[in-house]
Amino acid sequence: MDPGFRRDDGPGSQAGMTLIEMLIVLVIIGIAASAVTLGIGAATRKPSVESEARRLASRLQAAADDAMLGDRLVAFTAEPHGYGFARIGANGRMSAQTDGALAPHTLPGGITLTLDVRPPVVLGVDGSGKPIAATVDNGSQRWVVRYDGMTASAAPAPTQQ
Structure with a gap:
């Protein structure tokens, strides 16, 4: 192992995403999906x-x-x-x-x-x-x-x- 690289797996270390980060990603995905859905609906909707x-x-x-x-x-x-x-x-x-x-x-x-x-x-x-x-x-x-x-x-x- 490289002596300049130090890995800390102690009790206070965090790896991965927090709950807030996951929620933000889900909100962004939801907004993008809504925009695509509304866009498709408007493009296919014909005036009645x-x-x-x-x-x-x-x-x-x-x-x-x-x-x-x-x-x-x-x-x-x-x-x-x-x-x-x-x-x-x-x-x-x-x-x-x-x-x-x-x-x-x-x-x-x-x-x-x-x-x-x-x-x-x-x-x-x-x-x-x-x-x-x-x-x-x-x-x-x-x-x-x-x-x-x-x-x-x-x-x-x-x-x-």
Whole structure:
């Protein structure tokens, strides 16, 4: 044995990892595994008709609330592959919203939107907005978003027979 190397196996020596070190390693492994799992899930998850219908309902509700709380007219505009909102000024002119919760939204490929009324639809400041029924469809799934002038909700479309 090399005279410069001294091994101490006495009662106070420690070899290996402490419990804290092991826990830290396990936490790091857990975080890495979670990140990989979430990344794989996001990459394989495809936008669904249900999620788009619920998004439309929540955005309609937010726009109606904005109209009521801000005491200003807001219009809902739509086309087959997207929708948006516009503010209506005192002069009656519409200005499209391009940011925030009222920004335009393009539907994912294969999903379409049809309304039972012709856009633009004014969301009233006092709950007197025109009722809307919008159908979100991809050919195999259909959801209906209803706005009654005060609240918006999304539900599966009744099956046709």
